[in-house]
Amino acid sequence: LAKTTQPISMDSYEGQEVNITCSHNNIATNDYITWYQQFPSQGPRFIIQGYKTKVTNEVASLFIPADRKSSTLSLPRVSLSDTAVYYCLLEGTDKLIFGTGTRLQVFP
Amino acid sequence: DAMVIQNPRYQVTQFGKPVTLSCSQTLNHNVMYWYQQKSSQAPKLLFHYYDKDFNNEADTPDNFQSRRPNTSFCFLDIRSPGLGDAAMYLCATSRDEGLRETQYFGPGTRLLVL
Numbered sequence: 129l130a131k132t133t134q135p136i137s138m139d140s141y142e143g144q145e146v147n148i149t150c151s152h153n154n155i156a157t158n159d160y161i162t163w164y165q166q167f168p169s170q171g172p173r174f175i176i177q178g179y180k181t182k183v184t185n186e187v188a189s190l191f192i193p194a195d196r197k198s199s200t201l202s203l204p205r206v207s208l209s210d211t212a213v214y215y216c217l218l219e220g221t222d223k224l225i226f227g228t229g230t231r232l233q234v235f236p
Numbered sequence: 237d238a239m240v241i242q243n244p245r246y247q248v249t250q251f252g253k254p255v256t257l258s259c260s261q262t263l264n265h266n267v268m269y270w271y272q273q274k275s276s277q278a279p280k281l282l283f284h285y286y287d288k289d290f291n292n293e294a295d296t297p298d299n300f301q302s303r304r305p306n307t308s309f310c311f312l313d314i315r316s317p318g319l320g321d322a323a324m325y326l327c328a329t330s331r332d333e334g335l336r337e338t339q340y341f342g343p344g345t346r347l348l349v350l
Contacts, residue, residue, distance in 0.1 A: 169344070170344070172279065
């Protein structure tokens, strides 16, 4: 059974770049990797999705190495409002597996 | 704005008393999902509908049922809630069932079982 693991928590300061890694050793060929952000008492919100190499949008970058057994979400210049829980999600045929989640705390 | 709506935001029920949670969407998406999220844990998929086709996860207890009377609405029925069913229940939608489909989540309903 595919399993995705993440660091439980990370701390950062405003203006720094934050990199959160998700490990998914048993990723299948068809699986996509998606990252979501969740604030307390709210539903998760889509950040970025990728299959391999690098994807960038207006809020984040996603790095996926050639073996695809891990992925790294990169948040440039975080602010206090980026304090949240970040989940990676493996999406494949008949599969939706959330990672364990990383609680990011951004300090002034 | 198109969105996913869950009512109520907080629901209190008694041990063993059936409860229904509601979800509606204005996105006109084909797929609707129900997740259970316990405190400090990741969301866990219970089941989903692709149009009218119901897809149950293998480890979802029989105590949990769902109905989708039309495209816009989906309900989660808990037939006999136990204390362990206290959680946040998240509804989500996606345009289609395939890969690369972004899920849009509602704000969730927090269920308390007394």
